[in-house]
Amino acid sequence: MVTKKAGTTAQKTKSKFMAGENSQNLEPPKRVLRKFRLVFNTVKTHFQSIEKKVGIGGAQVWALSVIASNAGIGVSDLAIALDIHQTTASNLVRGLVRLDMVEVRKDGLDRRTVQLHLLPAGAKIMKKAPAPFSGVLPHALERLDAKTLERLDQDLAKLMRLIDTDASAARIPLGHKSL
16 A cells, blocks of 8 residues: 655565565575565556556656657657557557647648647646656666666576567556556
8 A cells, every 4th residue: 555655655665675574584586576576566556656646557657758858759759768669659649639638730741740749638647647757667777777787687588588478568568558
């Protein structure tokens, strides 16, 4: 349960983990599993708190934040900024347009491309939405040093080879909520 009192979701999870039973006494696979659970549950809790506070999913909030920071951005560039498929970005935009949070314009010389602009309803959501808009996991990854990221990338690649991963899922945002 997320409360509005002291600390961020990540801080609460960390303090619960530190205050909990000594995971160092567990076998390494169980210790690591617990850490994965903590990460995923922290991500889930953050997205739930966003949805509860503003009424739309975390991926939509992230998209709004990118559009707000880059008025006139196109769908392709939005997809690149969010590291998602263009069709996923199109679906996010369609939902935001339906909610009157984003406007799609064809202002440029190339009438096939569209420019995205934040509407007042979208700006209102951005004022209420808890940060980080990209989500706690992307925000944390951005703060890691290059050496740690490289090691994490290699270790996760080893793990992924042992389980049946769906490569197409790599570009579906964790906070994606179907609109």
